[in-house]
Amino acid sequence: MNKGYLAIVLHGHLPFVRHPEHEDFLEEDWLYEAITETYIPLICVFEKLVEENIDFRITMTLSPTLISMLTDPLLQGRYLKHINRLIELAHKEIERTSWQHSFQKLAIMYLNEFCKARDIFEKYHRNLVLAFKNFQDLGKLEIITCGATHGYFPLMDVCRESVRAQVKVAVSHYESVFGRKPKGIWLPECGYLPGHDEILKEAGIRYFFSDSHGILHGTPRPKYGVFAPVYCKGTGVACFGRDLESSKQVWSSIEGYPGDYNYREFYRDIGFDLEFDYIKPYIHPDGVRINTGIKYFRITGTGNNKEPYVPEWARNKAADQAGNFMFNRQKQVEYLNDFMHKKPLIVSPYDAELFGHWWYEGPMWLDFLFRKIAFDQKEIRLITPSEYLEENPRNQVITPSLSSWGWKGYSEMWLQGSNDWIYRHLHTASERMTELAKSFPNVNGLLKRALNQALRELLLAQSSDWGFIMGTGTHTSYAVRRTKDHILRFTRLYEEIKANSIDAEWLSDIESKDNLFPNIDYKVHQ
C-alpha cells in the first residue's frame, strides 16, 4: 500500500504569436524552439513509457493559445521549414567539426534529434495536440485548460466579465479539441483571487492550483497544509496547493537540479558563437544572431570557461537526480503520513518549457523518475488531481488567499512601474466589451463577426506574457507593440460597431491574422 501521492504538473503555454504578414518572424521561434526542445521530447518520453507498459500519471496544461498555434496550418508549415533548416545546419556542423571529435559527436546527436523531431511531427500529421490527446485517452495524462489567452486574473477582477470570458472561451475551445470538458484549470501564473472560483464553477471546472501560500494563508487555517486539497467556501471547487520542498529541488537557484555542471549550457549557442557568414543563413534574415538550438557546452562551472558537453555524464546525472528526487518524496510522504494519519498528496508543478528548453535534460529526468517510481519503491503513487478527488472526496472547506507563483508571490510582476500603464486601457476595453455584449444580444452577419473579433482582440491584449516581458525589462518592444496593437484593433472595432460602419475589408484582414478561437461567442463576455 502506498503511503502518499505525487502529482507532477507541467504548465505548457506560449502566447499567440502568428504573423502571416511576415515571411520570417523572430518571435514565432518561441514556438518552434519549444516544439523541438520540449513538446516533442516529452511526447517521446510518454510514447516510450506506454510502449514498454510502464504505468505513469502526469497532468499538463495545454493553454488555448498554445493549442491554437500547434493546430494552425501556417505555423505547422513554418515549423517544418524551420526543422528542415536545422537539419541542414546539423549536416554542415558534422562536416565542420570533423577534426573535433567531442563536438562532432554532439553535432551527430543534434542531427538525430532534429530528424526524430521531424518524424514525430509528421507522424501526428503535424498536429502535436493529437499526440497529447492520445495519452489523455490512454488515461496516463490529464490535460487541463488555462485562461483563453493566459490573462492574469487578479488584475482583471474589476471587470469579472473578462475573467468569465477567459474561462468560458477556454472551456469551449478545449471541448472542441478534446471532445470533453476540462476537469481542471491552471489559473494563468497560478493567480488566484477569492471569488474567481465562482466563475470556474459556472464553467463546470472542478479544480485549480494555487501556490503554497494561497492555501497556507487561507481562512480558516488548512488542517493539512498543502498536502491535501481544499474546497473553496461557497463553491466547492477544489484547490491544490504547490509543495515548496519538491518545487525548490527543481527550481531553486541554490539546490535546483538544472544548474548541475554536467548539464548543457543554455546560453552558449552556435547562433552566437560561430563566424558570421557561415551562420548567417540560420539566424534572422536581418543578420540578428539568435539561438539555433545547437549548443555544444556543458555548464562546467561558474566562470567563463566552458567545456564540451558529454551526453553520458549528463544522463548519469539525470538518473542520479531522479533517484534523489524520488528518495526525498518517499521520506516526505513517510514523515507526513505519520503526522497527518492520512495519505499526503505532493503537488509539484513546473513550467513545461523548463523541461528540455531551459533544462535540456529535463525530459530525461522525468523519464527516469517515472521508471524509478514504477519499479524501485512502493511509498508513493503518481496520481492526477481528478483521480485524487475520486478517491478522497472529503476535504476541508476554506477560502484560499490571493496569490500567484510569480516573482514575490503576488501581483507585482504584472503591476510595477514598467507595465502598470496597461491596465487603464485593458479595463476600459473590458468595460466596452461588456457594453457591446449587452447592446447586441442577438445579431448576425458582419456585425456578429465584428463583435467576435472584438473579443478576440481584447483577449489577446490581456495575455499576461506582455506584462511579464515588460516587467523583465528586456526586449520589451514586441510586448508593448502587441498590447497596443490589440487595444487599437479593439477600439477601432468598438467605434465602428457603435457607428454602424464596419470596414469589412479591414475586418477580414485582422480576422485572418488573429485567427484563433474560430467558434468564439462574444456573448460570453457578460
Place this chain on the structure above:
Amino acid sequence: MAVIRKVKEKIKKVSARKKASKRVAKAKINKNSAPTEQKKEILGFREMVVEQAKFSHPEISRSRRGLAQDLPNKYDQDKLILQVRDPWWIHAYWEVRSATIEKLKNELRDEFYKAKRIIRVYDVSHIIFNGHNAHSSFDIEVHEYNNSWYIDTGGPGRSWCVDLGLLLPGGKFIMILRSNTVTTPLAGPSWITDEEWMIPEDMFARLYGLGFGLGQSSPVGRAWQEKVKHVLSSGVSSVSSPVKKAARKFWMRVDCELIVYGATEPDAKVTVQGKPISLRSDGTFTLRFALPDGKQIIPVKAVSADKVDERTITPIVVRETK
C-alpha cells in the same frame, strides 16, 4: 520539513550560471531590470527566469513595421480603480474628466486653487462603507499631473477604499472620485482554526452507491499492487564547489576555421581525407572545418569520370595557439 532535508544534493548556484551567461550573451539580460538583479532567492524568482528564457531573443529594429500608433491618454471618463499588488501595497489609477474639474473650479472658485489634491485611503474591513464609517483613514498628497499611485497600506488582510479629492485650506474634504473596494491577502497563516469539511453531492451519491467502498473504484490502486519491489536507489550526493564571486564582465573568445576549396571537372569524383564530397555543378567545392590546435594533413584527391586521370593535392596546416 527540515527532517526531510537529510539527504540532499548540493548543487551549485544556478544564479552563478546566469551571471556567467550575462557575460556571454549580455544582449539577453538587462542588468537594469530590477527582478533579475535579485541576489537572494525570492519567491517565484526561478519561475521568472525560466519563463523569461522562453522569450530569449535580442531586440531588433522594428521600423519596417511602420510607426506605432499610440493609445489615447484619456478615455473621457471619471474613474478611480484600486488593485492589490501584495499583502501591503495597493495600486490606484485614475482619470478625471476635464468637465468634472471645470465644474469644481466653478463651484469652489478661489478655494479650488488653494486646495491640495489628495487621495484618502480608508480601512473598510468587514463593513459596508458609506463614506463615514471607516475604521481609519490616511491621506497622500498628489499632484494634478499624477494619474496613479502605489499605496503602502501596511495592513495585510484588510479591505481598502480610496477617494480622490480636494482638501480645502479649512480642512474640508471634497470627494471627486471613489474607488472600488479591494482586500489585501494575509501575510501569514490565518488565526481562524474552525474546520469545515465537505463531500460534494455528486461524489457522495456515487460513494453511497458503492457502499462507502472508498478507493475500490480505482484501477490505479489495483495496478499498483502488482508492481515489483526494488531496492531503493540511493540519493547520490555530488560534491559542490563553493560559489565564487562573479568575475568582471569583460571577455573574449577566439576560434579558427579552415576553408578548403578547389575545382575540377564537374563529373570527377573527389575525396577529402578519404571521405567523398559532392561538387557544385561547375566542378567547384568548398569545405569548412573548425581548426583545432595541431597538424592537419588534408589530402584532396580527384579521379576523372572514366577513372583514367587522378590528381592528389595535400595541404598541411598547423595551428598553434599561444
